[in-house]
Amino acid sequence: MDYLENENVMHPMDMTLLAGRLLMAWIFLHEGMALAFNFDAAVTAMAKLGVPEPLVLAVIALQLAAGLSVALGLLTRLGALSLGLFCLSTALLFHADFANHNEILHFEKDLAIAGGMFVLVTAGAGALSVDRFLERRIMASNDKSPRPLRRAIEKGIL
Known part of the structure; x- marks a missing residue:
């Protein structure tokens, strides 16, 4: 049976897309909540990296809104594209010190998450x-x- 023949049948791909969306969204929802609940500490830490307070607010909003978008599967492609671009930016701006092994790991993690988000942009949210x-x-x-x-x-x- 063709995948598109019967939309009422649950397919393994649908469960896999849901699991993938939830796993990818979790890091952004968790980090967005952590930044929001520890806002003063987040602003202080980000200021040391040259990030102004309004940008910290924008990052929190992006992580929570786009994270929910991906988790719920609502405007999924837009949320995934936003988070993919955010991860690429984060990797290039904050984790490009390749002399530090920990920074290389963060750089690679951000690239991997961006790649997953771009796959989600292409595949969509699923059923x-x-x-x-x-x-x-x-x-x-x-x-x-x-x-x-x-x-x-x-x-x-x-």
Whole structure:
């Protein structure tokens, strides 16, 4: 049976995408919460690296919002793209001291996470996601106009 023949059947790929999304989102949700709950210490530590307080707020917001996006599978590609670019930036800006083995490990970890996020951008969230739920609801309504998120809000789906 073709994967797309029966959308009501649970496929191993759907479970794998869900597990992958949750595992990748966890690091961002955990770190975003840790930074938020220890905000003063985070601002102090980041200031030593030349990161101003407004940027610390933006990082916390990005980690929490995009982390939730990936975990829930809502606007997944956008959340994953944001986090992938964030990881590339972090690797290049903060972990490029290749004389330090620990920094090399952080650099490689950030690259690996970015790679996983870019795969998610390509693959999408899978069947076990808010994205797919909204897609099914919109398709069931026979509304073929562009802007699925706007349609979902206007129809009371989201």
